[in-house]
Amino acid sequence: MAKKILGYVELIWTCDSCGTKNPGAIKSCTACGAPQPIGVRFEQVDADSFNFIKDEALIRMAQQGPDKHCPYCGTRNLADALTCVQCNGDLTVGAKSRPSGMVVGQDAQPTEVEIDTPGSLPGFERTATPMSRGLLLLIILAVLGLCFFFMWNTFKANRTTDVNGVVLSTAWERSMAIEAYTTVTESDWLSNIPSNASAYGCSSRLKYNSSTYVPGSVESCGEPYTVDTGTGIGQVVQDCVYQVYEDYCRYETQAWVVVDTVTTSGTDAYASWPDLNLMQNQRLGGRSERYTIYFDVNGRSYNMRTSNFELYQSAVPGSSWTLAVTEGGDIRRAEPNP
Numbered sequence: 103m104a105k106k107i108l109g110y111v112e113l114i115w116t117c118d119s120c121g122t123k124n125p126g127a128i129k130s131c132t133a134c135g136a137p138q139p140i141g142v143r144f145e146q147v148d149a150d151s152f153n154f155i156k157d158e159a160l161i162r163m164a165q166q167g168p169d170k171h172c173p174y175c176g177t178r179n180l181a182d183a184l185t186c187v188q189c190n191g192d193l194t195v196g197a198k199s200r201p202s203g204m205v206v207g208q209d210a211q212p213t214e215v216e217i218d219t220p221g222s223l224p225g226f227e228r229t230a231t232p233m234s235r236g237l238l239l240l241i242i243l244a245v246l247g248l249c250f251f252f253m254w255n256t257f258k259a260n261r262t263t264d265v266n267g268v269v270l271s272t273a274w275e276r277s278m279a280i281e282a283y284t285t286v287t288e289s290d291w292l293s294n295i296p297s298n299a300s301a302y303g304c305s306s307r308l309k310y311n312s313s314t315y316v317p318g319s320v321e322s323c324g325e326p327y328t329v330d331t332g333t334g335i336g337q338v339v340q341d342c343v344y345q346v347y348e349d350y351c352r353y354e355t356q357a358w359v360v361v362d363t364v365t366t367s368g369t370d371a372y373a374s375w376p377d378l379n380l381m382q383n384q385r386l387g388g389r390s391e392r393y394t395i396y397f398d399v400n401g402r403s404y405n406m407r408t409s410n411f412e413l414y415q416s417a418v419p420g421s422s423w424t425l426a427v428t429e430g431g432d433i434r435r436a437e438p439n440p
């Protein structure tokens with residue numbers, strides 16, 4: 103989702119000592135002079151309207167990154183300051199940057215929001231909820247148990263026993279598709295339609311949502327909200343997506359399509375392909391062959407389907423075979439006995 107910056111607003115902070123609300127950029131209380139506490143949360147002046155800052159210098163300050171607190175006296179200094187304005191202490195080592203990136207006005211756990219400013223801003227550390235060891239162990243055991251259960255079932259279903267069978271009868275079926283080169287109606291995005299085809303019946307449809315701006319797209323944005331930049335100035339942003347529309351049309355084109363499937367069948371060992379008379383604009387399509395061998399195993403009948411013609415041809419009625427059968431009655435392997 104694209105973050106669209108609407109502008110910057112001044113935030114306020116409340117003095118711990120006297121309760122006075124001070125402008126965000128002011129670093130010590132305007133009423134009692136107390137320094138701004140390190141962990142103070144900035145608030146929005148008015149939650150419903152944005153009084154955008156016009157002062158370029160203030161905006162640049164907000165874009166520079168969060169303020170940092172002096173490691174010696176705690177005074178708040180600008181992000182690019184090298185020495186403390188209060189005690190002249192060195193700020194290049196040990197200065198603590200103010201938290202930034204929280205959505206202003208949200209009291210719950212601060213949501214980390216990326217701020218679009220030159221240079222990266224340090225965010226909050228995310229702490230993972232520790233899961234109790236016992237529960238974790240229980241989950242692992244349950245997953246392992248399930249895995250074993252499925253593996254055992256698969257193993258059981260695929261376990262075969264060798265039995266002796268006698269071929270009772272056989273059957274074959276062979277089919278061929280006939281294709282014709284004809285006019286067909288297709289649908290596609292206008293940009294995908296071949297240039298020699300003419301599009302008709304077009305309607306504009308949502309093709310995809312882009313997180314970055316695309317020329318000609320429809321912008322769809324959520325409610326604006328304010329993000330704390332750590333400087334006392336809030337960045338007002340909107341999450342936007344860009345809906346890309348394109349015409350979706352029908353067009354006519356020439357293509358090979360299956361117009362008929364011809365099937366022949368029999369029960370002998372000499373299967374043949376259907377005899378076809380093709381017309382001028384026709385051609386042969388896909389072909390398929392299917393053979394069934396019926397076995398008798400100690401009075402119980404089994405059948406096996408295969409596309410292996412050679413195997414089928416050796417299934418002479420009355421011949422003896424070794425079959426690998428599953429509990430469910432599927433023949434997994436069949437070989438004629440020598």
Ligand SMILES: [Zn+2]
Nearest residue numbers: 117120131134
């Ligand atoms: Zn005060």
Ligand SMILES: [Zn+2]
Nearest residue numbers: 172175186189
């Ligand atoms: Zn200092």
